[in-house]
Amino acid sequence: MAAQFYPGKRLSFNSDLCTVRFVGSIQGVKGDWLGVEWDDPTRGKHDGSHNGVRYFECARKHPTTSSFVRPNRPFDPPLSYVQALKKKYASDSVDEPNLDIGVTGPVPANVPVNERGKVIKISGKEAEEVGFDKIRKKFANLQELRIAILDCLCMTRPLPALLEHAAADGKANITAADLTDVKDVSPKIYDLDLSRNLFEEWREVASISIQLEKLTQLRADGNRFRDIELDKSLSAAFTKVTSLSLEDTLFDWKQLALISSGFPSLKSLTATNNALSRCEGASLPATLTEIVLEKNEFQTLADLKALTELPNLKRLRLKNNSISKVDSQAPTASELPVFSQSLEDVDLAYNAIDNWRFIEALPDVFPGLRSLRISTNPLYENLRSANGRELSADDGYMLTMARLKGLESMNFSKISAKERLNAETYYLSQIGIELSSAPESQEEAILGSHRRYKELCDEYGEPAVERQETERIDPNSLAARLINFSFYAGESVKAKLADLGREAKEFSVELPRSFTVYSMLGVVGKQLGLPPLKLKLFCETGDVALSEQSSLGESGEWDSEEEEDGAEKGPAKREVEWVAGTKIVGTWVEGREARVRVETC
Template sequence: MSAFYPGKRLSTKGERCTVRYVGEIKGKQGQWLGVEWDDPTRGKHSGTHEGFEYFKCRSSHPKAGSFLRPSATWDQSRTFLEALRTKYAAIETGDNAAAAQNTIRISGKEAEEVGFEKIARQQAQLHNLRIVVLDDLLVRAYDNTETTSDGLDHIQETCPNITDLDLGRNLFETLSEISDICDRLPKLKFLRLDANRLRDVAGRAESIASASGLAQITSASLDHMLCTDEELETLSSCMPNIRDLSASTNQLGSLDYCDLPYTLTSLTLEDNNFTSLENVKRLAKSSPLLKTLNLKNNQITSTFKDQQRTESFTLPETIVDVDLAYNNITSWSIINELPSKIPGLKHLRIAHNPLFSSLRSADGKPMTSADGYMLTIARLPQLETLNYSKITDKERLNSESYYLSQIGRQLSLAPKEKENEILSAHPRWKELCEEYGEPKIERRTESGIDPNSLAARLLECTIYSPAAAHLSTLPNEHNPLVVEIPKSCSIYKVHGVIGRRLGLEPTQLRLILETGEKDRVDMATWNGVEAWDSDEEEAEEVGEEWKEREEELVAGTRPLGTFVDGQKARIRVELKAGVGTRQ
């Protein structure tokens, strides 16, 4: 059992795991290993047996652990050079092997020189390698019982030109092992360590020399390593010249105790546990050169951790590119605050958040994805691209005008005393009014009509027909017919009232309600569906055409008042084919 210890990395039948417990289990004979699987779906429990917790899994998966016998069949680990030769210099067989044999004479006798050319070719091939991928090959720098140099000799002379190295999903246990390999690769710049599970990261980091091979790394990937914020700080501190860092799918919920390298310009933190922008505010202090911040697929809902907003913050002004797609944003508040929290923001991805699937106008009507696209642009004056689509000058003009009209509509539907509260949710109100002029606010309560009176229950309908040019008995646009109709009237009755006033059969009429509002057309589409929030490869150029919003009043039992807000309506009468003139 001395060969097994907590933190030891093992593999059986190709499935990697980490030893978390060594010892006896109540009710079971002999010694056992409690392991946490790299693939958490492979396990049976979380380290608890019959109510007693023997170990804890670091993964949040409820069944990442198992108990195994020490006598299980374990896969053999490889040294770095063994893995390199296995993948990039496999032994030749058949005709290739025969071709590598030469006949030579020694003391007058013929002999075959076997494999020297093959070895020379292999050495040349390994010597010239620049990009090396050794993921999932059970690599370890050395075993616990070996000296540090075992398994590391000849790395530099064998493959001195490696610049990009992938060591993901292997059996490394300590940071020292990785450092010892990197020390022997003088040109190494990119390092991928995804899904390695290191032990005692903080304790071992002190032994890593500042001049180690890790110090030359400029780009690193530390995904799926179950890192906490302190462990991420330790790992990244060993790479003081790093510019691009990915730490996705870890256990990060805050960077409050994590100072990342000063040199960082790009940081990817996808699929972690961040809930607000405040969780990453320390970047302003630790990484003031940051340009790209990827927070995709977290649980971000707001700017601040809670409603107290105890401390204001601003992320580095150098940040121009932010990804907030696939989070849990349900309100406009975080978007309104982006210009102040990320003042340099120019490129934003915010697709696939709940906010955009449940948009409603001020009067409760559902809004489209096109509306969400426009309202996002209008709130962010410095934005240049949204979800990979370039924002044109005309798009910005249309978006800001539309946003301003929506604010005006919201004010019109609310009492005067709610005005300040409403405007506080729209920080750009004053700026937009100066640019485009303040929209006319007509509140219902200011109409002078008693809401309990008969007048309040009537709609003043202005009726005209384009067919008046052919039938002089019909009202035209310049001399319309004005009729008061109760809001409670069904559309069946509305057809009857208007038909009677025009001297036509109701079945001969088409009634079109002109709302006075406008909609965009030719929006970005994907498989025929509006999809402004699509990903990069799906994004299409967005159109800029507009049309009047109209709604046909199809004969039915629905009340007229459900189609109209306010006290007035404008209805266009069209004649069906064969009535007076052909349509």
């Protein structure tokens, strides 16, 4: 058994891949056992221990990643490269569950037949076989195959046996480079997927690649390699490969760097789901323009500092990590990780970003940033303005856009000139609200947290700051809980009252912040003598928005000739409709005063 099974051996049981981690006996149980770690961490029963005794360690820390199996348990037979290729692309069988092909009895005169003179039965109906022979011929001609997807085929490649076979003619000093089995059957492949097979050594993959002169794209996801060293004869195996995927291989950073060093033309590297937490101690090829590190365990941008050395990096994918900070030590500007100016596209979606300081630091960390994906982060959940008003995720994205001057695309959407203008004026109004809500002594600290404030003021003018002497009002008093509402009639209400022979007049009333919209409609309806549920309320939020007659033309460029003499155009007050319901009106109101327009439904 020792010769057949050993730690690191790859096996497949009923298409479930695993790696042997232990060979031997178990206390209290008769016979020999294999301790295996399943590629699927939920497939097993334990983590390598039994009755308090640990027999082996697993590469992936999970409580159900392992099992003990008997050595005589039947396992799926391994295939060579040629066998796998023929099984996938040159098999005579047609793997279609809804297709039932068979020869029927005597052929009626009106039933078509194929060139072999046989009637075909498909799902119980007689028909002519059309195209199947052409498909078989096309797949059988493996020499013309250019894309080969050979994942999950139990493929293995024991090089000693292959070299022995290649040396059968008596030639001395045979190396893996002398093998011809791959190029003899499929010489034109440029895109090869060898994922989730039974390879144990990286040179097995190299001995295939070195025979494919046109190979530029290689995927080896889901394999478990116990040895990644290459013989000198295989050093040129990946010369032309520009795209490499090593997803779910459980390589550490140094192993990834060692493997990728054998790819002198590498442009794209994918290392998703490898439990990586830091990039340090080794460098990747300087030729890289794209790196995908999704579903790993990075917590800060400083964990990726090794990538700052890549001069040609353009795209960095960090989706589904745990990134929440730039650096856990709150670094100064001189200590920040600074990526190359060439890096323009960054994906930080589905991380743990929960503060605006992180957003403010992005221009320093990514000076060339043009495209950003940052959706589904805690920052955009339960957002509130400085005065406590609820903000939506879309509001949060606008505030992000405004903070990042050079951004051209966010969350896969191109930023138009009008969207940027809206975002920046909205951001400026929010800074004004924050200043208004805080004592003057805190102004310097507040402005220090908004690096674009002066620049935006130069562009749009300073926001209105109306500080209220809230320190003189007891927060527990009734006055602190009241809002002075000023109601005025809109055009539809004016017309309705005119029909009733009444004049529309503005009126004010002090009401609690805890009033619901339903209660507010009741007060307004009683005052106007109109049915409350036939009315709509629109409140000025105090934020700045573009009016419909904005001086920005349709092209998004300033055109002074579009303005009419005497007309006031540009920023206007933003309004929000209070939809009839139980929501508290204090949610929308800034300060202790509000102006509300009343319309009919």
